[in-house]
Amino acid sequence: MNGGPFVILKDVAKRWNGQLGVEDISLEIEEGSFVALLGPSGCGKSTSLRLLAGLEIPDEGQILIDSRDVTTSAASDRNLSMVFQSYALFPHLSVAENVIFGLKVRRVPKAERAEKMKRALEITGLTGLESRKPGELSGGQRQRVALARAIVAGQRLCLMDEPLSNLDAKLRNSVRKDIKKLQRDLGITVVYVTHDQTEAMSMADKIVLMKDGRIQQVGTPDDLYNRPANTFVAEFVGAPPMALIQSSVLAGFDKDLTLGVRAEHATIVEKGKGQLTCTVSEAEFLGSETLIGLSHEGTTGLSVLQPGLSLMDEGVTVDIAFDTAKLHKFNQEGDRITGM
């Protein structure tokens, strides 16, 4: 480690037939960190990853990996590995052959190959499945073969393109932990594309939230959750997402502002003592608490959390109060107003 960022993207842009691919992507990634590229589908997160991988060449900008300009280098010259969404396992090769495919291509001696493979299979818990074909494995096992193939060569940078999206919810949780542990234990740098904010929030040291080919915010999960840079970030991050309220419907605020409030900072209060009177639109029992969805003109996504099981009927009117200090303010363009 030489102190400087391990991966640097400088004003990278990629366009297809004049249409927007990604634009103005500037990003610095420290060695050993876990960076998540997060965003809705079509936001350019996969394109950014492919640009980094060398599967696409940018129209503009510069990409540096380990202080080396790799903007136009071939994928194989960038010393990185990649886990594909579909895993991209070779269906006619066994688990062992899949894992050592890259080593073989790079003419690593046989003994070293066997040693590395053994270790990779141990780490990913695949020992004993060496001779199976991908078609004979479960989804979770295939996913682990893809991981083993990515780590076997010992590259310091590993790119992952929605590696968990083909797994069921339960498996996703456990593999998420495995990947995070793997990244820490091996000390590798991971750039991870996902559309699932829970994945990004729980795994990443740094999240890059994108929309329409542009970066909206780069920051820690804490930054994104507690200090969203704009209303898009506010509404994308968190479950439930942040509610937005036009300041005009609340007393005591400048006009033309958008106020953001998290469900945990709003409470139902006695009639007549709240700041806003809204109607209950839905109630969702989540186990430890109940999420009450509320509607009011000039607000979107308003909700409160009630402890335990406390379902409310639709159409009931309730008064709610906010913790004013915890409100987020956005200007008319939707950008955060700082210094509050």
Added chain:
Amino acid sequence: MSKHVNLERRRQAIYGWLLLSPAAVLLSLFAFYPSIATFISSLFSKKTRRKPSEFIELENYTDLFADPTFWIVVKNNLFYAAITIPVSIAIALAMALWANSKIPARGFVRTAYFTPTVLPMIAAANLWLFFYTPGLGVLDQIGSLFGLPSVNWLGQPETALWAVIIVTIWKEAGFFMIFYLAALQTIPEDLKEAADIEGCSRWTYTRRIVLPLLMPTTLFIMVNAMINSVKLIDHLFILTKGGPSDASKLILYYIWEMAFAFFDAPHAAAMTILVLAVLCIVAAIQFFYLDRRTHYQ
């Protein structure tokens, strides 16, 4: 309860047989029965006005084995198969790999390659007859530009079979290319990308990934090419009629000659049975041996 299950099972069985029956009836009428009838007639002697047909066991077969023309024809056909099968498959694969890559006018290239297949064999043979014609033909015209002497490609024993082989390859390669193209399109793009990241060259990728994944198609094409090497003789009627001096005569053409030119049905039947037997054996080997080494998705 068990009665109910039995009834259901019987209903399923009847349903299955009903679905099978159209194909079974047609195959029995037009394939199985004729094969058996052919086999039976191959065991009888030729019926003449003076002598009625009588059971002569395998005499027709021993006659064939003693017939020098038969051996020439067998040799011709083996040579014909040994050249047309691998060459047309190799060309088909090369064309498919090329027509599947990102090239300009891809649609045009594919159509151009496929055109020979659309032409009826008779039309194709007439076309090539024009190419091969000594003096007037395109080949000779081009040759004369370089001062080469006129060659009667179809008229001399040394070149006649080669000329026929080239027409067959020309005709078949485009057809097989279509199967390869279809198979190539089922190989996901990200396998190539995964290989790229590992630093895999284009050649290694083709050899280690693409070719093995194309094996089921290759097997299918091989069986087809083999059958065609026996079945496809239309062009012989136009180009050489098996001549000169049996140099380009293939087995099916000889069978046809035997049956409809020499009116010797029993010998033709015997030869047909031999061809059927050989084809069955080769197809069985291809399927049982290669099948085990083939990866199916």
